[in-house]
Amino acid sequence: xxxxxxxxxxxxxxxxxxxxxxxxxxxxxxxxxxxxxxxxxxxxxxxxxxxxxxxxxxxxxxxxxxxxxxxxxxxxxxxxxxxxxxxxxxxxxxxxxxxxxxxxxxxxxxxxxxxxxxxxxxxxxxxxxxxxxxxxxxxxxxxxxxxxxxxxxxxxxxxxxxxxxxxxxxxxxxxxxxxxxxxxxxxxxxxxxxxxxxxxxxxxxxxxxxxxxxxxxxxxxxxxxxxxxxxxxxxxxxxxxxx
Amino acid sequence: xxxxxxxxxxxxxxxxxxxxxxxxxxxxxxxxxxxxxxxxxxxxxxxxxxxxxxxxxxxxxxxxxxxxxxxxxxxxxxxxxxxxxxxxxxxxxxxxxxxxxxxxxxxxxxxxxxxxxxxxxxxxxxxxxxxxxxxxxxxxxxxxxxxxxxxxxxxxxxxxxxxxxxxxxxxxxxxxxxxxxxxxxxxxxxxxxxxxxxxxxxxxxxxxxxxxxxxxxxxxxxxxxxxxxxxxxxxxxxxxxxx
Numbered sequence: 001x002x003x004x005x006x007x008x009x010x011x012x013x014x015x016x017x018x019x020x021x022x023x024x025x026x027x028x029x030x031x032x033x034x035x036x037x038x039x040x041x042x043x044x045x046x047x048x049x050x051x052x053x054x055x056x057x058x059x060x061x062x063x064x065x066x067x068x069x070x071x072x073x074x075x076x077x078x079x080x081x082x083x084x085x086x087x088x089x090x091x092x093x094x095x096x097x098x099x100x101x102x103x104x105x106x107x108x109x110x111x112x113x114x115x116x117x118x119x120x121x122x123x124x125x126x127x128x129x130x131x132x133x134x135x136x137x138x139x140x141x142x143x144x145x146x147x148x149x150x151x152x153x154x155x156x157x158x159x160x161x162x163x164x165x166x167x168x169x170x171x172x173x174x175x176x177x178x179x180x181x182x183x184x185x186x187x188x189x190x191x192x193x194x195x196x197x198x199x200x201x202x203x204x205x206x207x208x209x210x211x212x213x214x215x216x217x218x219x220x221x222x223x224x225x226x227x228x229x230x231x232x233x234x235x236x237x238x239x240x241x242x243x
Numbered sequence: 244x245x246x247x248x249x250x251x252x253x254x255x256x257x258x259x260x261x262x263x264x265x266x267x268x269x270x271x272x273x274x275x276x277x278x279x280x281x282x283x284x285x286x287x288x289x290x291x292x293x294x295x296x297x298x299x300x301x302x303x304x305x306x307x308x309x310x311x312x313x314x315x316x317x318x319x320x321x322x323x324x325x326x327x328x329x330x331x332x333x334x335x336x337x338x339x340x341x342x343x344x345x346x347x348x349x350x351x352x353x354x355x356x357x358x359x360x361x362x363x364x365x366x367x368x369x370x371x372x373x374x375x376x377x378x379x380x381x382x383x384x385x386x387x388x389x390x391x392x393x394x395x396x397x398x399x400x401x402x403x404x405x406x407x408x409x410x411x412x413x414x415x416x417x418x419x420x421x422x423x424x425x426x427x428x429x430x431x432x433x434x435x436x437x438x439x440x441x442x443x444x445x446x447x448x449x450x451x452x453x454x455x456x457x458x459x460x461x462x463x464x465x466x467x468x469x470x471x472x473x474x475x476x477x478x479x480x481x482x483x484x485x486x
Contacts, residue, residue: 007352009260010350012262013261014260014261014262014265015260015261015262015349015350016260016261017252017257017258017259017260017261017352018256018257018258018259018260018261018264019255019257019258021261022257082352082356082357082360083360084356084359084360084364084365084366084367085355085356085365085366085367085375086367087365087367088368088369089360089365090363090365090368090466090469091368091369093363105360105361106258107253107258107352107356107357107360107361107434108352109250109260109325109350109351109352109353110352110353110355110356112328112353112355112356113325113327113328113350113353113355114325114350116327117325117326117327117332117348117350118348118350120333120336121327122327122328122330122332122333123327123328123377124327124328124329124330125331125333125334126331126334130378130379130388131376131377131378131388132328132375132376132377133374133375133376133377133396134374134375134376134377135373135374135375136373144397145373145374145397146395146396146397148395149392149395149396149397150396152389152391152392152395153376153389153392153393153396154387154388154389154392191350223333226333
Protein backbone atom coordinates (compact mmCIF):
# COMPACT_ATOMS: atom_id res chain seq x y z
CA UNK A 1 0.00 0.00 0.00
CA UNK A 2 1.60 3.22 -1.15
CA UNK A 3 0.50 6.78 -1.69
CA UNK A 4 2.23 8.22 -4.75
CA UNK A 5 2.59 12.01 -4.92
CA UNK A 6 2.68 12.52 -8.67
CA UNK A 7 3.51 15.76 -10.49
CA UNK A 8 0.91 16.22 -13.24
CA UNK A 9 3.07 18.66 -15.18
CA UNK A 10 2.36 22.24 -16.26
CA UNK A 11 -0.95 21.84 -18.12
CA UNK A 12 -0.59 19.74 -21.27
CA UNK A 13 -1.51 16.13 -20.39
CA UNK A 14 1.35 14.93 -22.64
CA UNK A 15 3.82 16.45 -20.21
CA UNK A 16 3.09 14.05 -17.36
CA UNK A 17 5.94 11.57 -16.83
CA UNK A 18 5.77 8.00 -18.11
CA UNK A 19 5.95 6.77 -14.51
CA UNK A 20 3.17 9.14 -13.43
CA UNK A 21 0.83 7.95 -16.19
CA UNK A 22 1.57 4.29 -15.34
CA UNK A 23 0.52 4.94 -11.76
CA UNK A 24 -2.67 6.77 -12.77
CA UNK A 25 -3.64 3.79 -14.92
CA UNK A 26 -3.40 1.39 -11.99
CA UNK A 27 -4.79 3.68 -9.30
CA UNK A 28 -7.53 2.58 -6.92
CA UNK A 29 -8.02 6.14 -5.70
CA UNK A 30 -6.93 9.55 -6.99
CA UNK A 31 -6.96 12.89 -5.17
CA UNK A 32 -6.41 15.64 -7.73
CA UNK A 33 -5.64 19.35 -7.92
CA UNK A 34 -7.77 21.51 -10.16
CA UNK A 35 -4.61 22.55 -12.01
CA UNK A 36 -3.98 18.99 -13.23
CA UNK A 37 -5.11 18.40 -16.83
CA UNK A 38 -8.64 16.88 -16.87
CA UNK A 39 -7.59 14.50 -19.70
CA UNK A 40 -5.37 12.72 -17.17
CA UNK A 41 -8.40 11.67 -15.14
CA UNK A 42 -9.72 9.83 -18.21
CA UNK A 43 -6.72 7.52 -17.79
CA UNK A 44 -7.80 6.41 -14.31
CA UNK A 45 -9.65 3.03 -14.16
CA UNK A 46 -13.42 3.57 -14.31
CA UNK A 47 -14.07 1.95 -10.93
CA UNK A 48 -11.43 3.99 -9.10
CA UNK A 49 -12.35 6.65 -6.57
CA UNK A 50 -11.73 10.17 -7.93
CA UNK A 51 -11.71 13.02 -5.43
CA UNK A 52 -11.12 16.71 -6.15
CA UNK A 53 -9.22 18.55 -3.46
CA UNK A 54 -11.14 21.72 -4.29
CA UNK A 55 -12.39 23.37 -1.12
CA UNK A 56 -10.24 21.22 1.18
CA UNK A 57 -7.66 22.75 3.46
CA UNK A 58 -4.21 21.18 3.73
CA UNK A 59 -4.84 19.30 7.02
CA UNK A 60 -7.98 17.76 5.49
CA UNK A 61 -6.04 16.61 2.42
CA UNK A 62 -3.39 15.10 4.70
CA UNK A 63 -6.06 13.21 6.67
CA UNK A 64 -7.75 12.01 3.49
CA UNK A 65 -4.46 10.66 2.09
CA UNK A 66 -3.69 8.80 5.30
CA UNK A 67 -7.16 7.27 5.30
CA UNK A 68 -7.03 6.23 1.63
CA UNK A 69 -3.47 4.97 2.07
CA UNK A 70 -4.67 2.60 4.80
CA UNK A 71 -7.47 1.22 2.64
CA UNK A 72 -6.34 1.05 -0.97
CA UNK A 73 -3.48 -0.65 -2.76
CA UNK A 74 -2.47 2.24 -5.05
CA UNK A 75 -3.35 5.83 -4.20
CA UNK A 76 -2.27 8.71 -6.47
CA UNK A 77 -2.13 12.27 -5.20
CA UNK A 78 -2.08 14.15 -8.50
CA UNK A 79 -0.56 17.60 -8.02
CA UNK A 80 -0.21 20.41 -10.57
CA UNK A 81 3.39 20.91 -11.78
CA UNK A 82 5.95 19.36 -9.43
CA UNK A 83 5.05 18.25 -5.88
CA UNK A 84 8.15 19.74 -4.24
CA UNK A 85 8.21 23.26 -5.73
CA UNK A 86 5.41 25.38 -4.30
CA UNK A 87 3.45 22.14 -4.02
CA UNK A 88 3.39 21.59 -0.24
CA UNK A 89 4.30 18.00 -1.08
CA UNK A 90 6.60 17.57 1.88
CA UNK A 91 3.71 18.41 4.24
CA UNK A 92 1.75 15.52 2.77
CA UNK A 93 4.81 13.25 2.99
CA UNK A 94 5.25 14.13 6.66
CA UNK A 95 1.60 13.37 7.43
CA UNK A 96 1.88 9.98 5.71
CA UNK A 97 5.18 9.15 7.41
CA UNK A 98 3.79 10.10 10.82
CA UNK A 99 0.86 7.74 10.23
CA UNK A 100 3.12 4.92 9.06
CA UNK A 101 1.75 4.95 5.51
CA UNK A 102 4.23 4.21 2.71
CA UNK A 103 4.69 6.94 0.14
CA UNK A 104 6.64 7.82 -2.97
CA UNK A 105 7.28 11.14 -4.68
CA UNK A 106 7.23 11.14 -8.50
CA UNK A 107 8.62 14.48 -9.70
CA UNK A 108 6.86 16.33 -12.51
CA UNK A 109 7.61 18.98 -15.10
CA UNK A 110 7.30 22.27 -13.27
CA UNK A 111 5.64 25.31 -14.80
CA UNK A 112 8.91 27.01 -13.85
CA UNK A 113 10.71 25.83 -16.98
CA UNK A 114 7.87 24.57 -19.18
CA UNK A 115 5.62 27.62 -19.23
CA UNK A 116 8.34 30.13 -20.23
CA UNK A 117 9.67 27.55 -22.75
CA UNK A 118 6.25 27.32 -24.37
CA UNK A 119 6.49 31.06 -25.01
CA UNK A 120 10.06 30.77 -26.33
CA UNK A 121 11.73 31.99 -23.14
CA UNK A 122 14.74 30.12 -21.74
CA UNK A 123 15.43 30.75 -18.04
CA UNK A 124 19.15 30.79 -18.72
CA UNK A 125 21.01 31.82 -21.88
CA UNK A 126 24.70 32.30 -22.51
CA UNK A 127 25.67 35.94 -22.01
CA UNK A 128 22.18 36.93 -20.80
CA UNK A 129 21.34 34.93 -17.69
CA UNK A 130 23.20 32.34 -15.63
CA UNK A 131 21.00 32.58 -12.54
CA UNK A 132 17.31 32.09 -11.75
CA UNK A 133 15.32 33.29 -8.75
CA UNK A 134 11.82 31.92 -8.07
CA UNK A 135 9.10 33.29 -5.81
CA UNK A 136 5.32 33.23 -5.67
CA UNK A 137 3.18 36.33 -5.62
CA UNK A 138 1.64 34.81 -2.52
CA UNK A 139 5.02 34.85 -0.74
CA UNK A 140 4.66 38.61 -0.71
CA UNK A 141 1.74 38.33 1.65
CA UNK A 142 2.57 35.27 3.77
CA UNK A 143 6.33 35.64 4.00
CA UNK A 144 8.60 38.63 4.07
CA UNK A 145 10.18 39.01 0.66
CA UNK A 146 13.42 40.97 0.68
CA UNK A 147 12.96 43.25 -2.32
CA UNK A 148 16.47 44.68 -1.99
CA UNK A 149 18.09 41.29 -2.63
CA UNK A 150 15.46 40.37 -5.24
CA UNK A 151 16.14 43.60 -7.13
CA UNK A 152 19.90 43.04 -6.89
CA UNK A 153 19.76 39.40 -8.06
CA UNK A 154 21.28 38.83 -11.50
CA UNK A 155 19.61 36.81 -14.25
CA UNK A 156 15.98 35.80 -14.40
CA UNK A 157 13.23 36.31 -11.82
CA UNK A 158 10.19 34.03 -12.07
CA UNK A 159 6.97 34.76 -10.18
CA UNK A 160 4.42 31.97 -9.79
CA UNK A 161 0.71 32.86 -9.88
CA UNK A 162 -0.88 36.06 -8.65
CA UNK A 163 -1.29 38.31 -11.71
CA UNK A 164 -3.65 40.38 -9.55
CA UNK A 165 -0.73 41.29 -7.28
CA UNK A 166 1.80 41.77 -10.09
CA UNK A 167 1.57 45.58 -10.26
CA UNK A 168 2.26 45.84 -6.54
CA UNK A 169 5.27 43.45 -6.76
CA UNK A 170 6.72 45.33 -9.74
CA UNK A 171 6.41 48.63 -7.89
CA UNK A 172 8.31 47.20 -4.93
CA UNK A 173 11.04 45.82 -7.22
CA UNK A 174 11.49 49.15 -9.02
CA UNK A 175 11.49 51.04 -5.71
CA UNK A 176 14.29 48.69 -4.59
CA UNK A 177 16.36 49.59 -7.64
CA UNK A 178 15.35 47.14 -10.40
CA UNK A 179 15.65 48.78 -13.84
CA UNK A 180 12.09 49.67 -15.00
CA UNK A 181 13.16 48.90 -18.59
CA UNK A 182 13.95 45.25 -17.77
CA UNK A 183 12.13 42.92 -20.22
CA UNK A 184 9.16 41.08 -18.72
CA UNK A 185 6.56 38.60 -19.90
CA UNK A 186 3.46 36.97 -18.45
CA UNK A 187 2.32 33.58 -19.78
CA UNK A 188 -1.21 32.42 -18.98
CA UNK A 189 -2.19 28.71 -19.24
CA UNK A 190 1.20 27.89 -20.75
CA UNK A 191 1.55 24.58 -22.69
CA UNK A 192 -2.22 24.36 -23.21
CA UNK A 193 -4.33 25.45 -26.18
CA UNK A 194 -5.53 28.40 -24.08
CA UNK A 195 -2.00 29.82 -23.83
CA UNK A 196 -1.70 33.61 -23.93
CA UNK A 197 1.50 35.66 -23.60
CA UNK A 198 2.04 39.38 -23.08
CA UNK A 199 5.49 40.97 -23.06
CA UNK A 200 6.92 44.44 -22.47
CA UNK A 201 8.94 46.53 -20.04
CA UNK A 202 8.86 45.74 -16.33
CA UNK A 203 7.11 49.03 -15.54
CA UNK A 204 4.26 48.30 -17.95
CA UNK A 205 3.84 44.55 -17.46
CA UNK A 206 1.32 44.83 -14.62
CA UNK A 207 -1.02 46.82 -16.84
CA UNK A 208 -0.41 44.60 -19.90
CA UNK A 209 -1.21 41.47 -17.90
CA UNK A 210 -4.35 42.81 -16.22
CA UNK A 211 -7.21 40.37 -16.67
CA UNK A 212 -5.11 37.44 -17.95
CA UNK A 213 -6.68 34.20 -16.68
CA UNK A 214 -5.01 32.04 -14.00
CA UNK A 215 -2.76 30.16 -13.82
CA UNK A 216 -0.15 32.64 -15.01
CA UNK A 217 3.58 32.90 -14.58
CA UNK A 218 5.73 36.02 -14.86
CA UNK A 219 9.31 36.15 -16.16
CA UNK A 220 11.45 39.24 -15.50
CA UNK A 221 14.93 39.58 -16.98
CA UNK A 222 16.84 39.77 -20.27
CA UNK A 223 15.60 36.40 -21.58
CA UNK A 224 11.97 37.54 -21.32
CA UNK A 225 12.66 39.53 -24.49
CA UNK A 226 12.66 36.24 -26.41
CA UNK A 227 8.87 36.15 -26.00
CA UNK A 228 8.60 38.89 -28.61
CA UNK A 229 10.40 36.73 -31.18
CA UNK A 230 7.78 33.99 -31.08
CA UNK A 231 4.65 34.38 -33.16
CA UNK A 232 3.05 31.12 -32.10
CA UNK A 233 3.63 28.80 -29.12
CA UNK A 234 6.76 26.73 -29.76
CA UNK A 235 5.40 23.87 -27.75
CA UNK A 236 2.29 22.65 -29.51
CA UNK A 237 -0.24 21.45 -26.97
CA UNK A 238 -1.21 17.82 -27.31
CA UNK A 239 -4.97 17.86 -27.33
CA UNK A 240 -5.34 14.11 -27.84
CA UNK A 241 -5.18 11.60 -25.00
CA UNK A 242 -1.69 10.49 -24.03
CA UNK A 243 -0.78 7.27 -25.85
CA UNK B 244 10.09 17.84 -40.93
CA UNK B 245 10.64 18.97 -37.37
CA UNK B 246 13.47 18.89 -34.88
CA UNK B 247 12.12 18.21 -31.39
CA UNK B 248 14.23 19.38 -28.43
CA UNK B 249 13.15 16.88 -25.79
CA UNK B 250 14.02 17.01 -22.09
CA UNK B 251 15.09 13.51 -21.02
CA UNK B 252 14.50 14.20 -17.34
CA UNK B 253 16.88 13.97 -14.38
CA UNK B 254 18.19 10.40 -14.74
CA UNK B 255 15.52 7.78 -14.24
CA UNK B 256 14.14 6.80 -17.68
CA UNK B 257 10.62 6.68 -16.17
CA UNK B 258 10.77 10.43 -15.65
CA UNK B 259 10.74 11.35 -19.34
CA UNK B 260 7.41 12.84 -20.41
CA UNK B 261 4.80 10.81 -22.26
CA UNK B 262 5.17 13.16 -25.24
CA UNK B 263 8.97 12.83 -25.19
CA UNK B 264 8.81 9.03 -25.21
CA UNK B 265 6.28 9.08 -28.09
CA UNK B 266 8.69 11.17 -30.15
CA UNK B 267 11.68 8.91 -29.37
CA UNK B 268 9.66 5.90 -30.56
CA UNK B 269 9.00 7.51 -33.95
CA UNK B 270 12.38 9.18 -34.42
CA UNK B 271 14.40 8.83 -37.62
CA UNK B 272 17.43 10.39 -35.97
CA UNK B 273 18.41 11.12 -32.35
CA UNK B 274 21.21 13.35 -31.06
CA UNK B 275 21.66 12.64 -27.36
CA UNK B 276 23.46 14.03 -24.31
CA UNK B 277 25.48 11.67 -22.18
CA UNK B 278 23.32 12.66 -19.20
CA UNK B 279 20.20 11.18 -20.80
CA UNK B 280 19.30 7.71 -19.47
CA UNK B 281 20.73 5.00 -21.81
CA UNK B 282 17.49 2.98 -21.44
CA UNK B 283 15.73 5.71 -23.43
CA UNK B 284 17.84 4.95 -26.50
CA UNK B 285 16.47 1.36 -26.43
CA UNK B 286 13.10 2.94 -27.28
CA UNK B 287 14.37 4.43 -30.55
CA UNK B 288 13.53 2.42 -33.72
CA UNK B 289 16.38 0.04 -34.59
CA UNK B 290 17.01 1.61 -38.00
CA UNK B 291 17.17 5.18 -36.68
CA UNK B 292 20.40 7.15 -36.63
CA UNK B 293 21.74 7.56 -33.07
CA UNK B 294 24.45 10.16 -32.52
CA UNK B 295 26.14 11.06 -29.24
CA UNK B 296 26.97 14.72 -28.85
CA UNK B 297 30.03 13.79 -26.77
CA UNK B 298 33.05 15.71 -27.95
CA UNK B 299 31.03 18.16 -30.07
CA UNK B 300 31.05 21.86 -29.41
CA UNK B 301 27.79 23.82 -29.47
CA UNK B 302 28.22 25.24 -33.02
CA UNK B 303 28.81 21.70 -34.32
CA UNK B 304 25.67 20.43 -32.61
CA UNK B 305 23.72 23.33 -34.13
CA UNK B 306 25.03 22.50 -37.62
CA UNK B 307 24.28 18.80 -37.17
CA UNK B 308 20.68 19.52 -36.10
CA UNK B 309 20.12 21.80 -39.10
CA UNK B 310 21.50 19.14 -41.43
CA UNK B 311 19.42 16.32 -39.93
CA UNK B 312 16.37 18.57 -39.83
CA UNK B 313 16.64 19.07 -43.60
CA UNK B 314 16.90 15.35 -44.29
CA UNK B 315 14.73 13.43 -41.85
CA UNK B 316 11.06 13.51 -40.97
CA UNK B 317 11.40 13.31 -37.17
CA UNK B 318 14.59 14.36 -35.43
CA UNK B 319 14.88 14.23 -31.62
CA UNK B 320 17.50 16.24 -29.77
CA UNK B 321 17.49 14.42 -26.41
CA UNK B 322 18.83 16.70 -23.70
CA UNK B 323 19.48 15.91 -20.03
CA UNK B 324 16.93 17.47 -17.66
CA UNK B 325 15.03 20.35 -19.24
CA UNK B 326 16.19 22.01 -22.49
CA UNK B 327 15.62 25.59 -21.31
CA UNK B 328 17.28 25.54 -17.85
CA UNK B 329 21.07 25.40 -18.18
CA UNK B 330 20.43 23.44 -21.39
CA UNK B 331 21.49 25.93 -24.07
CA UNK B 332 18.28 24.91 -25.82
CA UNK B 333 17.49 28.38 -27.08
CA UNK B 334 20.83 28.47 -28.93
CA UNK B 335 19.78 25.34 -30.83
CA UNK B 336 16.34 26.81 -31.48
CA UNK B 337 17.91 29.98 -32.88
CA UNK B 338 20.18 27.99 -35.21
CA UNK B 339 17.21 25.98 -36.50
CA UNK B 340 15.04 29.07 -36.93
CA UNK B 341 17.82 30.90 -38.81
CA UNK B 342 18.10 27.93 -41.18
CA UNK B 343 14.35 27.76 -41.69
CA UNK B 344 14.03 24.33 -40.05
CA UNK B 345 10.85 23.71 -38.02
CA UNK B 346 11.37 22.93 -34.35
CA UNK B 347 9.49 22.19 -31.17
CA UNK B 348 10.56 22.30 -27.52
CA UNK B 349 9.23 19.53 -25.25
CA UNK B 350 9.99 20.48 -21.64
CA UNK B 351 11.37 17.87 -19.26
CA UNK B 352 11.61 17.23 -15.54
CA UNK B 353 14.59 19.26 -14.40
CA UNK B 354 17.11 17.95 -11.88
CA UNK B 355 16.30 21.20 -10.06
CA UNK B 356 13.19 19.77 -8.40
CA UNK B 357 13.55 16.03 -9.00
CA UNK B 358 17.00 15.41 -7.57
CA UNK B 359 16.38 17.14 -4.21
CA UNK B 360 12.94 15.45 -4.08
CA UNK B 361 14.55 12.05 -4.49
CA UNK B 362 16.55 12.80 -1.34
CA UNK B 363 13.46 14.04 0.50
CA UNK B 364 14.23 17.73 0.08
CA UNK B 365 11.47 20.13 -1.03
CA UNK B 366 12.73 23.40 -2.56
CA UNK B 367 9.98 25.30 -0.78
CA UNK B 368 8.23 24.52 2.50
CA UNK B 369 5.79 26.54 4.54
CA UNK B 370 7.61 28.55 7.21
CA UNK B 371 11.07 27.47 5.96
CA UNK B 372 11.50 28.59 2.36
CA UNK B 373 9.31 30.55 -0.05
CA UNK B 374 12.06 31.44 -2.53
CA UNK B 375 14.53 29.49 -4.67
CA UNK B 376 17.75 30.71 -6.31
CA UNK B 377 19.49 28.60 -8.94
CA UNK B 378 23.05 28.87 -10.29
CA UNK B 379 25.64 26.53 -11.76
CA UNK B 380 29.10 26.08 -10.33
CA UNK B 381 30.30 26.90 -13.83
CA UNK B 382 28.65 30.34 -13.65
CA UNK B 383 31.27 31.19 -11.08
CA UNK B 384 33.96 30.93 -13.72
CA UNK B 385 32.21 32.12 -16.88
CA UNK B 386 29.97 34.78 -15.43
CA UNK B 387 30.32 37.12 -12.53
CA UNK B 388 28.26 35.80 -9.67
CA UNK B 389 27.30 38.42 -7.11
CA UNK B 390 28.00 36.62 -3.85
CA UNK B 391 26.62 39.49 -1.78
CA UNK B 392 23.14 39.12 -3.24
CA UNK B 393 23.41 35.30 -3.28
CA UNK B 394 24.33 35.29 0.43
CA UNK B 395 21.49 37.71 1.20
CA UNK B 396 18.86 35.77 -0.75
CA UNK B 397 16.23 34.12 1.43
CA UNK B 398 15.09 30.53 1.04
CA UNK B 399 16.87 27.78 -0.89
CA UNK B 400 20.00 28.03 -3.05
CA UNK B 401 20.53 25.27 -5.63
CA UNK B 402 23.87 24.78 -7.38
CA UNK B 403 23.97 22.63 -10.53
CA UNK B 404 27.02 20.46 -11.17
CA UNK B 405 30.60 21.23 -10.16
CA UNK B 406 31.21 19.40 -6.87
CA UNK B 407 34.91 20.04 -7.50
CA UNK B 408 34.31 23.78 -7.17
CA UNK B 409 31.89 23.51 -4.25
CA UNK B 410 34.41 24.32 -1.50
CA UNK B 411 35.42 27.49 -3.29
CA UNK B 412 31.79 28.58 -3.79
CA UNK B 413 30.92 27.90 -0.15
CA UNK B 414 33.90 29.96 1.01
CA UNK B 415 32.76 32.89 -1.12
CA UNK B 416 29.19 32.60 0.25
CA UNK B 417 30.36 32.52 3.86
CA UNK B 418 32.74 35.43 3.23
CA UNK B 419 29.73 37.36 1.88
CA UNK B 420 27.81 36.75 5.09
CA UNK B 421 25.94 33.44 4.64
CA UNK B 422 25.57 31.62 7.97
CA UNK B 423 28.15 28.77 8.03
CA UNK B 424 25.65 26.64 10.01
CA UNK B 425 23.07 26.73 7.17
CA UNK B 426 21.94 23.16 6.33
CA UNK B 427 23.34 21.82 3.05
CA UNK B 428 23.11 18.61 1.04
CA UNK B 429 24.71 17.21 -2.10
CA UNK B 430 22.85 14.60 -4.14
CA UNK B 431 24.81 12.58 -6.72
CA UNK B 432 23.03 10.72 -9.57
CA UNK B 433 19.65 11.58 -8.05
CA UNK B 434 16.61 9.48 -9.15
CA UNK B 435 18.87 6.64 -10.35
CA UNK B 436 19.93 3.47 -8.52
CA UNK B 437 23.38 5.04 -8.09
CA UNK B 438 21.96 7.86 -5.96
CA UNK B 439 24.13 9.06 -3.07
CA UNK B 440 23.37 11.90 -0.66
CA UNK B 441 25.55 13.66 1.89
CA UNK B 442 24.23 16.34 4.25
CA UNK B 443 25.68 18.63 6.89
CA UNK B 444 26.49 22.24 7.67
CA UNK B 445 27.37 24.64 4.86
CA UNK B 446 30.95 25.03 6.12
CA UNK B 447 31.57 21.27 6.02
CA UNK B 448 29.63 20.30 2.89
CA UNK B 449 32.54 20.80 0.48
CA UNK B 450 34.61 18.28 2.41
CA UNK B 451 31.70 15.85 2.86
CA UNK B 452 30.97 15.89 -0.86
CA UNK B 453 34.56 15.48 -2.02
CA UNK B 454 34.80 12.66 -4.53
CA UNK B 455 31.04 12.25 -5.12
CA UNK B 456 30.50 11.25 -8.76
CA UNK B 457 28.94 13.62 -11.32
CA UNK B 458 26.27 14.66 -11.98
CA UNK B 459 25.64 16.16 -8.56
CA UNK B 460 23.41 18.92 -7.30
CA UNK B 461 23.84 20.97 -4.12
CA UNK B 462 21.02 22.37 -1.98
CA UNK B 463 21.75 25.06 0.61
CA UNK B 464 19.07 26.34 2.99
CA UNK B 465 16.70 25.25 5.76
CA UNK B 466 14.94 22.57 3.69
CA UNK B 467 18.25 20.75 3.05
CA UNK B 468 17.91 19.48 6.62
CA UNK B 469 15.13 17.17 5.39
CA UNK B 470 17.81 15.03 3.75
CA UNK B 471 18.82 13.77 7.18
CA UNK B 472 15.31 12.46 7.82
CA UNK B 473 15.39 10.08 4.87
CA UNK B 474 17.04 6.71 5.26
CA UNK B 475 16.42 5.53 1.71
CA UNK B 476 15.59 7.38 -1.52
CA UNK B 477 11.91 8.33 -1.49
CA UNK B 478 11.72 8.10 -5.25
CA UNK B 479 12.44 4.50 -6.18
CA UNK B 480 14.33 4.40 -9.48
CA UNK B 481 12.57 2.50 -12.24
CA UNK B 482 15.16 0.13 -13.56
CA UNK B 483 12.86 -1.53 -16.07
CA UNK B 484 12.14 -0.08 -19.48
CA UNK B 485 9.38 2.51 -19.59
CA UNK B 486 6.07 0.86 -20.48
